[in-house]
Every structure is written in structure tokens, then in C-alpha cells.
Amino acid sequence: MTTTPLDPQNWSCPVPLRDHPTIVMGHGGGGRLGAELIEHLFLPAFGGTGSILAQLGDAAVVQAGAARLAFSTDSFVVRPRFFPGGNLGDLAINGTVNDVAMTGAVPLFLSAGFVLEEGLALDELGILAQTMGAAARRAGVEVVTGDTKVVDAGHGDGAYITTAGVGLIAPGVDLGPHRVQPGDVVLVSGPIGLHGIAVLSVRDGFEFGSEILSDTAPLNGLVAALLAAGVDVHMMRDPTRGGVAAILNEIAASSDTGVEIVERSVPVPEPVSAACSLLGLDPLEVANEGRLVAFVGRDDADHALEVLRSDPLGVGATAIGQVVAEHAGVVVARTGIGGTRVVDLPLSEQLPRIC
Amino acid sequence: MTTTPLDPQNWSCPVPLRDHPTIVMGHGGGGRLGAELIEHLFLPAFGGTGSILAQLGDAAVVQAGAARLAFSTDSFVVRPRFFPGGNLGDLAINGTVNDVAMTGAVPLFLSAGFVLEEGLALDELGILAQTMGAAARRAGVEVVTGDTKVVDAGHGDGAYITTAGVGLIAPGVDLGPHRVQPGDVVLVSGPIGLHGIAVLSVRDGFEFGSEILSDTAPLNGLVAALLAAGVDVHMMRDPTRGGVAAILNEIAASSDTGVEIVERSVPVPEPVSAACSLLGLDPLEVANEGRLVAFVGRDDADHALEVLRSDPLGVGATAIGQVVAEHAGVVVARTGIGGTRVVDLPLSEQLPRIC
Numbered sequence: 053m054t055t056t057p058l059d060p061q062n063w064s065c066p067v068p069l070r071d072h073p074t075i076v077m078g079h080g081g082g083g084r085l086g087a088e089l090i091e092h093l094f095l096p097a098f099g100g101t102g103s104i105l106a107q108l109g110d111a112a113v114v115q116a117g118a119a120r121l122a123f124s125t126d127s128f129v130v131r132p133r134f135f136p137g138g139n140l141g142d143l144a145i146n147g148t149v150n151d152v153a154m155t156g157a158v159p160l161f162l163s164a165g166f167v168l169e170e171g172l173a174l175d176e177l178g179i180l181a182q183t184m185g186a187a188a189r190r191a192g193v194e195v196v197t198g199d200t201k202v203v204d205a206g207h208g209d210g211a212y213i214t215t216a217g218v219g220l221i222a223p224g225v226d227l228g229p230h231r232v233q234p235g236d237v238v239l240v241s242g243p244i245g246l247h248g249i250a251v252l253s254v255r256d257g258f259e260f261g262s263e264i265l266s267d268t269a270p271l272n273g274l275v276a277a278l279l280a281a282g283v284d285v286h287m288m289r290d291p292t293r294g295g296v297a298a299i300l301n302e303i304a305a306s307s308d309t310g311v312e313i314v315e316r317s318v319p320v321p322e323p324v325s326a327a328c329s330l331l332g333l334d335p336l337e338v339a340n341e342g343r344l345v346a347f348v349g350r351d352d353a354d355h356a357l358e359v360l361r362s363d364p365l366g367v368g369a370t371a372i373g374q375v376v377a378e379h380a381g382v383v384v385a386r387t388g389i390g391g392t393r394v395v396d397l398p399l400s401e402q403l404p405r406i407c
Numbered sequence: 408m409t410t411t412p413l414d415p416q417n418w419s420c421p422v423p424l425r426d427h428p429t430i431v432m433g434h435g436g437g438g439r440l441g442a443e444l445i446e447h448l449f450l451p452a453f454g455g456t457g458s459i460l461a462q463l464g465d466a467a468v469v470q471a472g473a474a475r476l477a478f479s480t481d482s483f484v485v486r487p488r489f490f491p492g493g494n495l496g497d498l499a500i501n502g503t504v505n506d507v508a509m510t511g512a513v514p515l516f517l518s519a520g521f522v523l524e525e526g527l528a529l530d531e532l533g534i535l536a537q538t539m540g541a542a543a544r545r546a547g548v549e550v551v552t553g554d555t556k557v558v559d560a561g562h563g564d565g566a567y568i569t570t571a572g573v574g575l576i577a578p579g580v581d582l583g584p585h586r587v588q589p590g591d592v593v594l595v596s597g598p599i600g601l602h603g604i605a606v607l608s609v610r611d612g613f614e615f616g617s618e619i620l621s622d623t624a625p626l627n628g629l630v631a632a633l634l635a636a637g638v639d640v641h642m643m644r645d646p647t648r649g650g651v652a653a654i655l656n657e658i659a660a661s662s663d664t665g666v667e668i669v670e671r672s673v674p675v676p677e678p679v680s681a682a683c684s685l686l687g688l689d690p691l692e693v694a695n696e697g698r699l700v701a702f703v704g705r706d707d708a709d710h711a712l713e714v715l716r717s718d719p720l721g722v723g724a725t726a727i728g729q730v731v732a733e734h735a736g737v738v739v740a741r742t743g744i745g746g747t748r749v750v751d752l753p754l755s756e757q758l759p760r761i762c
Binding site for chain 2: 071073074075076077078079082089090093094097098099103104105107109112114116117118119121123125126127128129138158161163164165166167168169170171172173174175177178181182184185188194195196197198200201202204205206207208209212214216218221276374404405
């Protein structure tokens with residue numbers, strides 16, 4: 053008979069987590085609290101620093117027989133489930149497609165696990181599933197396996213969807229923090245902050261004058277175009293929870309370089325800027341669901357921008373900064389008035405349940 | 408800007424689902440309600456009858472470059488999270504390992520998506536993660552990627568875990584309903600009903616005299632042993648939600664054969680039998696989390712039993728019936744008093760949130 057080989061009496065939570073003896077909303081954000089949970093709780097449990105999990109990329113890169121695969125998962129708990137520009141369904145597809153694509157892989161297959169709350173209207177579930185199917189077809193992937201569980205009313209919030217995705221990495225494709233080096237140019241594929249503000253705009257109590265649509269979209273087409281054009285991409289990430297600020301900090305830390313961005317080069321749409329001013333948010337920390345941040349060699353930057361801009365999803369692509377040898381692990385922004393400020397890793401997502 | 412290509416106005420729920428205009432607990436069971444949801448809602452949304460999803464196995468079998476993979480997902484919402492013999496953590500690992508293994512694959516990599524409720528004790532999350540790590544090591548797989556989301560108190564139940572798994576299928580391995588044929592012997596790897604009754608035994612209001620432990624365990628070792636021994640396995644399934652009854656019905660339907668089992672050959676432990684009598688449950692419909700049902704050619708049955716019994720997890724393996732050409736799609740049981748009864752597909756799981 054199976055017994056658990058762990059003695060709960062011997063488990064003790066590492067010190068850094070003790071500031072919060074219970075889970076708080078911030079643990080689900082893309083910031084420092086979430087990172088502590090990974091570093092001190094999940095990583096030791098799942099194999100430690102030598103494990104594949106310790107890659108801590110958007111997706112794991114693994115070898116299965118003769119195939120090099122990217123494998124990723126994301127749980128989606130966005131509230132409300134329908135927001136301007138998208139819903140929980142396309143978010144669940146695009147989010148995992150994008151995580152897989154950021155390794156340079158071609159996303160192929162997705163799984164979908166549904167945790168449904170008793171009382172959810174079947175019509176709504178139908179719409180979510182149809183939206184997922186349409187998003188999968190748009191991205192050129194197939195949902196091949198799934199599971200459905202139902203929880204009692206009062207123990208869910210309509211629907212939570214966890215997708216996982218498998219993609220194939222072509223021989224020779226090698227992206228990651230080890231490739232990032234001083235001189236690399238930091239590109240973003242379009243305007244930032246749209247997803248977070250779009251979701252926030254339909255939360256109770258907030259109303260903005262102009263409708264802001266989520267940018268949720270599959271990025272695998274952009275990635276494939278960059279690689280097909282021979283652009284030597286060193287690393288890519290999609291700046292979801294924690295926004296561009298979290299991604300840049302993560303890359304600076306993992307590649308042991310500094311990152312310097314120029315604030316006025318960062319494409320922040322006027323309505324996002326206005327909403328952020330009103331709410332005291334930093335657009336750099338707001339979630340995106342259809343943007344990528346790419347690090348490319350200086351000589352390849354113009355070519356990369358050209359390739360990105362030739363795709364409707366990358367039409368607003370622009371360079372926002374560069375990698376420097378100084379201040380390793382730290383991200384700084386040149387401000388509009390000539391100074392610089394440190395762009396820190398957010399403590400947690402400013403807006404919970406954004407994806 | 409992305410817009411959803413689906414017009415919600417045009418979505419109409421197919422007729423068979425209209426009996427339940429909202430999600431009910433039974434939709435999460437392994438029975439008829441869940442099957443209707445898949446057939447009429449998910450399958451049309453995700454590609455229809457020609458799609459890979461339409462394989463409807465425990466895992467999808469897909470080709471990624473040169474590798475033939477098994478890919479599966481399961482969401483785990485068991486309540487309570489700790490039960491005799493296991494907890495949510497090892498259940499989440501073993502459940503997906505087993506689904507992948509049932510295709511004949513060697514499970515390699517898992518993902519884990521956590522939906523945590525605000526207020527969950529970090530100590531408990533630590534124990535769950537440590538248990539998952541230990542279960543993964545026992546099964547010889549690695550959790551390589553994950554995600555954590557936090558939902559507000561009152562919108563979850565501590566922790567829901569969705570795992571997905573990828574396994575590699577060796578050349579020549581070909582299992583599935585197309586291989587099942589009259590004359591095949593139906594084997595079960597050990598006593599049934601333990602998991603469902605173990606969970607039920609710690610639910611409020613139930614108490615049984617003897618402690619029944621869940622059978623949660625990884626089955627990939629048994630599968631590998633069968634294949635390594637050259638047993639020509641035609642098909643395998645692990646009888647989780649809906650129990651052995653659901654699995655046999657599914658196989659009978661998908662292979663267009665009949666299945667005949669002998670009731671007195673079905674290994675039902677006495678405490679399970681007693682609990683089922685007390686509660687009016689059919690042991691054939693109770694969930695297992697560490698058993699497999701295998702269909703093998705008649706000439707291979709004894710060899711298969713020998714291989715299974717030489718592993719501690721298969722020591723109680725036994726033959727419970729056979730595949731017949733008559734009554735295609737229907738499962739019948741020979742009863743103790745000489746008659747026969749139809750073993751129907753359960754309407755839904757008798758015990759909600761069992762896994």
C-alpha cells in the first residue's frame with residue numbers, strides 16, 4: 053500500500069517565506085513574492101538548482117527521444133472572464149502558445165484542464181470553448197487532450213482553465229540568458245500595458261473614457277518570422293504578469309548583465325498612460341498578453357524591427373534600450389528629464405487575477 | 408487589435424446538454440454527463456471527430472518531429488486534500504503519470520499549475536509540493552515547468568493542481584481500441600475501490616471501522632514491465648472516476664465489442680465491499696488511482712498476470728472477464744447466483760471531488 057514518504061513534521065518553511073505564513077494575492081503576481089515562492093518552496097521540492105525546472109524560462113526545454121521540446125503551463129483565473137478584446141478562453145490559448153514560442157519553438161499541441169464551478173451556465177462554457185478553438189486555429193495549434201472537474205458553488209469563480217503546451221525546437225535554435233551580452237538591443241513588439249488596463253477597466257468601480265482592448269494574441273508567428281529571416285535572437289520573453297519591468301529584471305539577473313532603457317522610447321498608448329496616472333500604476337509593470345521583448349545583437353536590431361513591423365502584430369515594434377556591462381542584475385531607465393531611475397522587480401502584480 | 412472571431416450570439420448549446428443548462432457536480436464525474444460535455448461541447452469546439460482530441464484516450468498520442476509522444480492533463484480538486492494513503496500532491500503526480508503510461512509511453516516530464524486560495528497555509532503548500540516531488544522521483548519523472556495563480560478567499564478551496572505530462576512512445580508500441588478483439592482477456596492489476604472509499608471515509612459524517620488507504624501509485628513501472636516482457640497488450644486504462652464500470656463501457660463502445668466480466672472474480676477488498684453495501688455504492692463504479700485494466704490476447708493472459716504479480720503494485724492482479732463478439736458496446740456481469748446483469752456507464756461519479 054502506498055504511503056507518502058514525507059513526514060509532515062519534518063517540513064519547515066524556509067525563512068524568507070515566513071513574512072507571509074499564508075498565501076496572499078501577491079504570491080500569484082509576477083513579482084518578488086512569486087519569485088520567493090518558486091525559489092524557496094517549489095524549486096527545492098521539485099529537484100533544486102540542478103533541475104530542468106531551475107531553467108525558470110517561460111517554458112522548459114527538454115529532450116524526448118530525438119526531439120527537442122518546449123513544454124510550458126499556465127493557469128488562467130482572470131476576472132472578469134470577458135473583457136474588452138478577449139476572454140478567458142483566448143487568453144488560455146494565447147498565453148501558453150506564447151510561453152512555448154518564447155524558446156524559439158514551434159508550438160504544436162495544447163492540453164486544457166477546466167475547473168468549473170457548479171452553476172456556471174453551459175452557454176458560457178460553450179462560448180469559452182469555441183473561443184479557445186478559434187484561438188488555437190489562429191495560432192496553428194491543436195487542443196489534443198483535456199480534463200474537466202467541477203467544484204461546489206462557492207469554491208470557484210465560474211471557470212479556471214489551465215493549459216499546457218508542447219512545441220518543437222528546430223536544430224540550431226538556442227535562446228536563453230546565456231546568449232544575452234552587453235551591446236544587445238532590447239526590442240518590444242508593440243505598445244505595452246493594454247491587457248492589464250483593459251481588464252481593470254471592466255472591474256467594479258473603474259470606468260475609463262476610451263475603450264482599451266486587451267492585446268491578447270499568439271506570438272508564434274512573429275517568432276517564426278524572426279527566426280526564418282535569420283535574425284540572431286539571443287533571448288525572448290512575453291511580458292505578462294509584472295509587465296516589462298519584471299521581464300527585464302529577470303533577464304538582467306539571469307544573464308548577469310545590466311539593462312538600460314530609455315523611458316521615452318517605451319511605447320505606452322495614451323489611454324494606458326492616462327489610466328496609469330489616474331491609478332498610480334507604472335505602465336512598465338502592467339501585464340501584456342500579446343507582446344514580446346527580444347534581445348538581439350546590435351547588428352541585427354534594424355533587421356529584426358523590419359521583420360517584426362511587417363506583421364500586423366508587430367507593427368508597433370521598437371527598440372527601448374540596450375544591455376550594458378555595468379550594474380549587473382539591475383535595470384535602469386533614463387527618464388524624460390535626463391536622469392536615471394532604477395526599475396525594480398515589482399513586489400507583486402499591481403492588479404490581481406489579471407490573467 | 409485582436410478581436411474574438413466568435414459571435415456569442417450565434418453560439419447555441421446542443422440539445423442533449425439542455426437538460427442541464429448549468430454545470431452540475433455530475434459534469435465532473437467520469438460518467439455519462441461528462442461524456443456528453445465532451446461530445447457535444449468540447450469536441451466540436453476543438454476540432455470535431457477528425458481531431459486528435461477525438462481519440463479520447465487517457466492521453467493523446469501525437470507526433471512531434473521524430474518523436475511519438477503521449478500528452479495528457481488532469482485537474483485535481485480532491486476534498487479533503489489529505490486522506491488515508493495520500494494527498495492532493497501525490498494524486499496530481501500519479502494521476503498524470505498513469506494517464507500517460509496507459510498509451511504504453513514512458514512518462515518523462517510533468518508540468519504543474521497551481522490555483523491557490525488566499526489564506527492557504529504556506530506550510531501546507533510546502534508539504535504538497537514536497538509530496539509531489541517525492542512522487543515524481545518515485546515515478547522517475549521530473550516536474551519541469553509550472554505556474555502559480557492566487558484567487559481571493561471564497562473562490563477556491565485551498566489548492567487545485569493541474570498537471571500535464573509528456574511521455575515517449577517507443578517504436579512498435581501500438582495500443583488502443585482498434586486492437587481489442589473478441590477473445591481478449593480483461594485483467595485488473597489489483598483490488599479495486601480503495602481510493603474512492605478512502606477519500607469518502609474522511610469526509611464529514613462518514614466513519615468506517617477499519618482504515619482503508621488510497622491506492623494512489625504510479626503505474627508506469629507495471630506498464631514498462633509488461634512491454635519489456637513482450638506481452639502483447641492490446642489496450643490499457645486506469646479506472647479512475649467512474650471506476651472499472653466506466654472504463655469497460657468506454658472500451659466496449661470504442662472497440663465495438665462486448666465485454667463480459669465475472670462478478671466473483673473482481674477483487675473487491677472486504678472493507679470496500681462493506682462500505683459500498685452501507686452506502687449503496689457499486690464497487691465497480693468507485694474510483695481507483697493505482698490500478699490498471701489491461702486487455703491482452705488470450706494466449707498472453709497468464710504471462711501478463713505473472714509479470715504483473717512480480718511487482719508489488721500488481722501483486723493482486725487477476726483476470727476478471729473477456730471480450731466477446733456478442734452485445735457490442737455493452738458490458739455484462741455474470742452474477743454470483745448464475746444470472747447476468749448489464750453494467751452501465753454511471754450517470755456521473757457517485758462521489759464528487761474524489762480526485
